Structure formats: structure tokens, C-alpha cells
Amino acid sequence: MKRTGSKVVYEGKLSKVSLESFRFPDGGSSEREIVHHPGAVAVVAFDDECVRLVRQPREAVGEDALLELPAGKLDVAGESPLECAQRELVEEVGIRAGSWEKLKFFYVSPGWADEELHLFAATDLEEVGPEPSEGERIEIVRWPLARLEQAIDECQDAKSLVGLLWLRLRLA
Amino acid sequence: MKRTGSKVVYEGKLSKVSLESFRFPDGGSSEREIVHHPGAVAVVAFDDECVRLVRQPREAVGEDALLELPAGKLDVAGESPLECAQRELVEEVGIRAGSWEKLKFFYVSPGWADEELHLFAATDLEEVGPEPSEGERIEIVRWPLARLEQAIDECQDAKSLVGLLWLRLRLA
Numbered sequence: 207m208k209r210t211g212s213k214v215v216y217e218g219k220l221s222k223v224s225l226e227s228f229r230f231p232d233g234g235s236s237e238r239e240i241v242h243h244p245g246a247v248a249v250v251a252f253d254d255e256c257v258r259l260v261r262q263p264r265e266a267v268g269e270d271a272l273l274e275l276p277a278g279k280l281d282v283a284g285e286s287p288l289e290c291a292q293r294e295l296v297e298e299v300g301i302r303a304g305s306w307e308k309l310k311f312f313y314v315s316p317g318w319a320d321e322e323l324h325l326f327a328a329t330d331l332e333e334v335g336p337e338p339s340e341g342e343r344i345e346i347v348r349w350p351l352a353r354l355e356q357a358i359d360e361c362q363d364a365k366s367l368v369g370l371l372w373l374r375l376r377l378a
Numbered sequence: 379m380k381r382t383g384s385k386v387v388y389e390g391k392l393s394k395v396s397l398e399s400f401r402f403p404d405g406g407s408s409e410r411e412i413v414h415h416p417g418a419v420a421v422v423a424f425d426d427e428c429v430r431l432v433r434q435p436r437e438a439v440g441e442d443a444l445l446e447l448p449a450g451k452l453d454v455a456g457e458s459p460l461e462c463a464q465r466e467l468v469e470e471v472g473i474r475a476g477s478w479e480k481l482k483f484f485y486v487s488p489g490w491a492d493e494e495l496h497l498f499a500a501t502d503l504e505e506v507g508p509e510p511s512e513g514e515r516i517e518i519v520r521w522p523l524a525r526l527e528q529a530i531d532e533c534q535d536a537k538s539l540v541g542l543l544w545l546r547l548r549l550a
Contacts, residue, residue, distance in 0.1 A: 207437065207442050209437075209440075215388065215390065216390075218387065218388075218395060218411045219411050220411050220490055221395060221411060221413055223393060223395065228435075230435065230515065232515070236437060238437045238438060239390045239391050239392050239393060240437070240438045241393055241413055241438075241491075243490065246487075246489070263379050263400075263402065264485070264488040264489065265379065265381075265400050265408060266410060266413075266485075266489065266490055266492050267488045267492050267494075268381075268492075269485075269488065270379050272485075272488055279489070310539070311534060312533070312534045312536050313436070313438075313439045313534055313535055313536065314486050314536045315487065315491070315493055315536065315537075316436040316438055316439045316441065316444055316446075316535055317418075317436065317438065317449075317451075318392055318393060318415065319413075319438060319487070319491065320438050320439050320440075321487055322439075323536065343402065343404070343406070361484070362483060362485055362488075363484060363488055364495065364536040364540060365487075365536060367482070367484055367540045367543075368536060368539045368540055368543065371540065371547065372543065374547060375543065375547060375550070378547070378550055
């Protein structure tokens with residue numbers, strides 16, 4: 207598959223839309239409307255008792271309080287996914303972790319968007335106090351591992367489901 | 379949370395972008411750039427031996443052959459998510475299923491996009507012959523359940539990871 211053309215048709219603050227054309231080895235071709243996004247990280251931070259989650263309003267889907275993993279956009283130039291995850295864990299839930307493991311890299315919706323998601327596990331947790339980001343309405347939730355199944359039931363966010371289902375398998 | 383304003387800034391063939399403003403019970407407000415998408419379905423279709431997967435090019439992320447669950451967009455007026463899933467399973471992998479279970483509803487990236495994903499499990503499978511959709515380069519993969527862990531390793535698509543991790547837990 208080879209990209210043979212690209213035209214930006216919308217450029218906003220966060221997202222960009224382009225019309226792109228492709229040619230395939232079989233001689234065929236395709237046109238795609240592609241939405242570009244800087245990518246993101248998410249963290250499964252847990253100890254022997256709890257996994258750290260957040261509840262926050264998600265305007266895009268009309269939800270007042272969606273249960274999710276701590277996460278953030280890759281929007282700082284020069285910052286690696288791991289550095290971004292470490293920063294977000296401190297900023298969103300006030301936790302510093304001594305051990306980090308890269309769990310998975312995936313695309314959130316590869317049919318039409320290029321957003322990449324880097325998922326990490328974080329352990330050896332140390333509370334460093336919450337540093338709530340300006341303008342964010344985030345509730346920090348210490349969710350008991352004994353009730354992990356209920357978090358999976360309540361969760362309605364793809365990246366968080368991947369992380370919580372991984373944790374469920376790890377603990378099984 | 380209440381939406382107080384909305385303006386469409388881009389309208390394409392598949393996606394639409396709007397700038398929207400919101401007011402919160404705490405008196406604060408926010409502005410969001412939101413990408414709209416019609417939503418989609420995905421199916422975990424399996425029998426005692428295999429789960430049915432597909433490999434297909436995904437131009438948006440520059441991948442020649444991404445391993446995914448059979449899936450499709452909710453783009454037929456009046457069609458329910460279940461009907462869409464049943465149609466897509468026949469069209470993409472040539473399978474009709476006797477039993478359907480709704481597994482999960484989730485958002486693929488609720489920070490900026492409104493795409494909803496309806497995930498189903500399908501069993502009592504009957505081959506009805508492949509009906510490849512026009513212009514789609516889809517390879518049908520009968521993936522042995524005995525090697526499910528490797529499918530999870532290879533998979534790089536959020537909805538498919540949710541479905542395969544669910545299947546791994548179901549079979550454990």
C-alpha cells in the first residue's frame with residue numbers, strides 16, 4: 207500500500223482531517239477521509255489493593271462522569287510516551303510509580319483515525335499529592351481489586367477496557 | 379453538564395467536526411472540538427476451535443494488514459446495532475450465527491470523538507460462503523483458540539483487543 211496523494215481539508219486546534227489516496231499491490235486504489243490526532247497514553251496503576259482510576263466529564267459523548275484509566279494526550283514536543291505517562295500519573299492522580307511496564311501499543315479506531323495509544327502498567331506506587339490540572343474536573347478513584355469486575359462493567363472507554371481486562375487476566 | 383453552543387466547522391463524507399461549548403454545575407465552562415462518527419459494531423464469532431478474524435489494510439494508520447474482529451460502521455438508516463452486526467458477519471466473513479450476546483457498549487476515544495462501539499459475541503456458526511464487499515481487501519482468518527494469546531499479541535486495534543481479552547477470560 208502506497209500513499210499517492212494527500213490534501214488537508216480541515217485543521218483545528220486538536221484534530222486535522224485530510225483526504226488521501228492510496229494504491230495497492232493488486233493495482234487497485236482507494237480514497238480515505240482520515241482524522242489525525244496527536245496520540246495518547248494510558249496507565250494501569252495498581253498495588254495489592256487498588257487500581258487508580260478517574261471519573262471525569264466527557265463532553266464529546268455527553269457523559270457527566272466516565273470511569274477511565276489515567277490518561278493524556280501526547281502533546282508535549284520531544285516527550286516520549288513513557289515520559290508522558292509518568293507526567294500524567296502525577297498530574298491526574300498524584301502518584302509516582304517506581305516500576306513501569308509497556309503493555310501494549312494500539313490504534314483506537316484505525317478505520318478512520320490515526321490516534322495511537324500507548325498503554326503502560328505502573329507499580330511500586332507512591333502518593334505525591336494531587337496536582338489537579340487547571341480546568342479539569344477529575345475525581346480520583348481508588349478502586350479495590352476485589353471489585354475489579356464491577357469496574358469493567360461500569361467502564362465505557364476502549365483504552366480503559368483494554369487495560370482493565372489485561373489486569374483481570376494478570377490477577378487471575 | 380449542559381451544552382450551550384455548537385457550530386459545525388467541517389462536514390465530510392464520513393466525519394464531521396464541531397466546536398461546542400458546555401456549562402458545568404460548578405459554574406465553570408469548557409470549549410471542545412468534537413469529531414462525530416456514525417458509530418460501529420464488532421463481533422467475537424467463535425466455535426469450539428476458532429475465532430473468526432480478518433486481516434485488512436488500514437490506510438488511516440499506514441498498516442498493510444491489521445488483525446481485527448469483523449466489524450462495520452452503523453451507516454444504514456434504521457438498522458439496529460444487532461442487525462448491523464449480523465449483516466457484517468455475513469458480508470465480511472461469510473458466517474451466519476444462531477446465537478448472539480451483547481457484550482459491551484463503549485466509546486472508542488471519548489476525549490475528542492463521539493464514536494460508539496457495540497460489541498457482540500456470536501456462536502452457533504454456520505458457513506454461508508464469503509460475500510466479499512466490493513473494493514475491500516479482506517483476508518478471512520480462522521484463528522485457533524489454542525493460540526488466542528498470539529492473536530492478542532498481534533492485534534493492534536482497540537475494539538478487537540477488548541473482544542479478544544473478553545474471550546480469553548471467558549475461556550479461562
